[in-house]
Amino acid sequence: MSMLHVVNKSPYERDALATCVGYYRDGDTLLLIEDGVYAAVAAGKAAANLKGLKVAALSSDLKARGVGEDKLIEGLQLVDYAGFVDLVATADRVQSWL
């Protein structure tokens, strides 16, 4: 019984990621899309929030924003939209932390 948490806003603009992390449970996955992908930058303060979580990010949103793969946190799963669809199908429910 798992949840896919989708965060689409930058952690430096909104509290969505910070709130989401409080609701994340073992077996869940966190997917970063749109401006949410900035959280996956290893050198950023927000990266600390992602420790111990299963995190994925939409590669097209990272590329669009010029975030190089060498800048990302360890263990990040990069997905395309097909992968996004798979993540939704695999989880039991989806929570969009808008």
Place this chain on the structure above:
Amino acid sequence: MKFTIQVNEGPYQHQASDSAYQFTKAALDKGHEIFRVFFYHDGVNNGTRLATPPQDDRNVMKRWSDLAAEHNLDLVVCVAAAQRRGIADPDEARRNGKDADNIAPGFRISGLGQLIEGGIQSDRLVVFGD
């Protein structure tokens, strides 16, 4: 799997409609069924046919209309949200005494019950917004 997609924001202002479109397209390519795409809040503005966006970028509204035509999608614009924001089909325009309608091809206007029904009938609800 059956998906219902909820789009909470208008075209261009937020990436929500783009993300929803790309997700919908990918789901269809994988052989999933899109039960409904429901446009709420400013998302109703995706359903206008009067926009003339610049030619060198994607046409968010037309992209939805084209996808709907290609896959026989049910694109629903919430009637209450549409009335508030000025998106109307010929029936709504006539009913509310307006001199024009502006709904784009492939979109239909209906009630919030369609979103609830989507939640009931689909395996997954995916919400795109701000």
Place this chain on the structure above:
Amino acid sequence: MSAIKKFMYVNRRAPYGTIYAWESLEVVLIGAAFDQDVSLAFIGDGVYQLTANQDTTGAGFKNFSPTYAALGDYEVTKVYVEKESLEERGLSLDDLQHLTWEDEDEDYAEKDSIRLVSRAELAEVLADQDVLFNF
């Protein structure tokens, strides 16, 4: 006839600054007719939606807060409010509307609709839902 689903409406925005609070309530009211197992969650700034004494006369827009009091009549009886969010904002249950519902199975006894829960408790509740609406 499909099985009843657990519907959760998640509210995280303050009222009036944006339309999300009001338009999400409209979904809840329409949704009530569909006989699903409905819960509402108020997290973060969402807790501000439930504060009492909202007076919009000077602001020039409609005060929709009385609608929350009607939720009980729509058989919406599970209104979760996150404790940490209230405390962070210097609020307590006393600052919120007193929402109630009438339990027809107990002689229409009036019961509290608001369930004050911790983040950890609310996470358990969310993890048990089938459909999560966000606005």
